[in-house]
Amino acid sequence: MKKTRILLADDHPIVAESLAILINMMDDFEVIGTVNNGWEVLSFVETNEVDLVLSDLHMPVMNGIETTIRLREKFPHIKIMLLTMSEEAAIIKEALVAGIDGYMMKNIEKKELQNALRQVANGQKYYSQAVVMRLAEVPNPATASGKDEIGEHIPLTPREIEIMQLIIQELTSAEIAERIFISPTTVDTHRRNLMKKLGVSSALGLMKYALRHGLVK
Amino acid sequence: MKKTRILLADDHPIVAESLAILINMMDDFEVIGTVNNGWEVLSFVETNEVDLVLSDLHMPVMNGIETTIRLREKFPHIKIMLLTMSEEAAIIKEALVAGIDGYMMKNIEKKELQNALRQVANGQKYYSQAVVMRLAEVPNPATASGKDEIGEHIPLTPREIEIMQLIIQELTSAEIAERIFISPTTVDTHRRNLMKKLGVSSALGLMKYALRHGLVK
DNA sequence: CAAAAATTCACTACTAGTAGGTATTTTATT
DNA sequence: AATAAAATACCTACTAGTAGTGAATTTTTG
Numbered sequence: 001m002k003k004t005r006i007l008l009a010d011d012h013p014i015v016a017e018s019l020a021i022l023i024n025m026m027d028d029f030e031v032i033g034t035v036n037n038g039w040e041v042l043s044f045v046e047t048n049e050v051d052l053v054l055s056d057l058h059m060p061v062m063n064g065i066e067t068t069i070r071l072r073e074k075f076p077h078i079k080i081m082l083l084t085m086s087e088e089a090a091i092i093k094e095a096l097v098a099g100i101d102g103y104m105m106k107n108i109e110k111k112e113l114q115n116a117l118r119q120v121a122n123g124q125k126y127y128s129q130a131v132v133m134r135l136a137e138v139p140n141p142a143t144a145s146g147k148d149e150i151g152e153h154i155p156l157t158p159r160e161i162e163i164m165q166l167i168i169q170e171l172t173s174a175e176i177a178e179r180i181f182i183s184p185t186t187v188d189t190h191r192r193n194l195m196k197k198l199g200v201s202s203a204l205g206l207m208k209y210a211l212r213h214g215l216v217k
Numbered sequence: 218m219k220k221t222r223i224l225l226a227d228d229h230p231i232v233a234e235s236l237a238i239l240i241n242m243m244d245d246f247e248v249i250g251t252v253n254n255g256w257e258v259l260s261f262v263e264t265n266e267v268d269l270v271l272s273d274l275h276m277p278v279m280n281g282i283e284t285t286i287r288l289r290e291k292f293p294h295i296k297i298m299l300l301t302m303s304e305e306a307a308i309i310k311e312a313l314v315a316g317i318d319g320y321m322m323k324n325i326e327k328k329e330l331q332n333a334l335r336q337v338a339n340g341q342k343y344y345s346q347a348v349v350m351r352l353a354e355v356p357n358p359a360t361a362s363g364k365d366e367i368g369e370h371i372p373l374t375p376r377e378i379e380i381m382q383l384i385i386q387e388l389t390s391a392e393i394a395e396r397i398f399i400s401p402t403t404v405d406t407h408r409r410n411l412m413k414k415l416g417v418s419s420a421l422g423l424m425k426y427a428l429r430h431g432l433v434k
Numbered sequence: 435c436a437a438a439a440a441t442t443c444a445c446t447a448c449t450a451g452t453a454g455g456t457a458t459t460t461t462a463t464t
Numbered sequence: 465a466a467t468a469a470a471a472t473a474c475c476t477a478c479t480a481g482t483a484g485t486g487a488a489t490t491t492t493t494g
Contacts, residue, residue: 115339183444185443186441213311377471418453
């Protein structure tokens with residue numbers, strides 16, 4: 001089986017070297033070169049057969065995104081992954097628009113890196129959890145704080161969920177009763193039980209809860 | 218090597234069946250059961266050794282997110298992946314908050330599914346490209362149709378917007394009046410004008426409009 | 435089977451919201 | 465200054481939702 005030929009781009013020699021060692025330990029990849037910036041990437045691929053570029057985002061002469069865009073123009077078949085310290089959403093989005101094949105944080109483990117490389121070499125995309133979390137504006141469970149905004153989970157019965165969804169569809173209690181063949185007073189009972197359980201005092205409160213907990217789209 | 222035991226949850230039998238066949242063709246996974254909704258997931262895992270739940274998002278009795286939350290409480294070791302048609306950012310975010318291990322569109326290929334399953338079974342997370350693209354608010358090059366369901370834009374006055382936001386915060390007309398130093402009857406007038414303008418007939422309708430048009434977060 | 439949970443229904447009472455109409459004052463625009 | 469748009473305010477009337485309590489029945493669970 002032919003090894004995937006990787007070009008490393010990083011302005012920190014130590015990082016590049018250790019990455020090269022790590023990758024060369026994998027038996028389906030080989031690092032065929034390391035360069036220090038985007039310009040060198042472009043000139044390297046002119047004269048060498050490269051399958052995948054694994055690049056840092058921040059580089060002195062030409063950064064990873066700029067490099068991606070230019071590489072895409074002349075060598076659309078070459079895969080490009082960014083390996084970076086930055087988690088800024090704006091930057092991640094730029095990279096995605098530029099057509100990046102993968103985006104990872106530098107704190108990943110060997111195994112994950114291998115998976116990521118395989119996936120991208122295979123024509124798929126790869127984005128690490130931290131990237132997705134940042135885009136979703138969800139605090140990274142590993143990195144930070146602890147409590148999240150969703151609040152505790154309160155168990156609702158199937159019937160309650162059903163009725164809540166109908167309430168949110170703006171049906172009146174009478175209409176709900178007709179729809180599911182129960183008495184209007186029963187609907188009101190469920191309604192009150194729901195509000196009491198969830199600690200809200202109106203249909204709006206129910207809707208907010210439902211939205212936060214994915215009970216409705 | 219022990220196979221990873223997978224439980225499928227999907228309310229469409231055809232989907233579940235074909236998925237089961239597909240997965241059973243992989244030699245490191247086996248489908249040990251298929252169920253139709255979230256409740257059945259919860260009862261199934263009570264009596265069976267399940268390593269990974271591969272679930273649809275939209276299910277009649279209990280949807281994928283709700284299921285995730287409840288499963289996390291009692292069986293934190295079980296991996297959960299959502300396989301769905303929905304690409305709505307809000308839903309994806311809910312799923313992430315709920316602690317989902319993977320999120321994929323239903324249009325993926327076998328190979329990608331296998332990668333995803335391996336990755337998650339291995340303790341990592343997996344998110345398909347469409348998911349990340351949606352979160353980044355980048356139009357998916359593959360899917361990208363264009364128009365979305367936002368509907369026409371109706372001009373609201375600043376005061377109306379202000380009052381609508383207060384309504385959505387679940388303040389009563391009296392409270393709103395007190396807050397912004399006008400008469401309760403005036404608040405009611407704005408309220409009615411809003412509903413008439415937007416063609417809705419309740420505060421819930423107002424909230425839905427506000428959500429669709431980004432007037433509230 | 436027995437206990438617990440869920441679902442069902444009814445009664446009363448109160449209140450906030452919905453619906454319609456009308457009218458004055460203030461602010462913005464030409 | 466004149467007109468249009470927005471914001472203000474009140475009236476009546478009706479209705480749907482909110483709140484408390486109590487209880488019977490069915491389903492689920494141990």
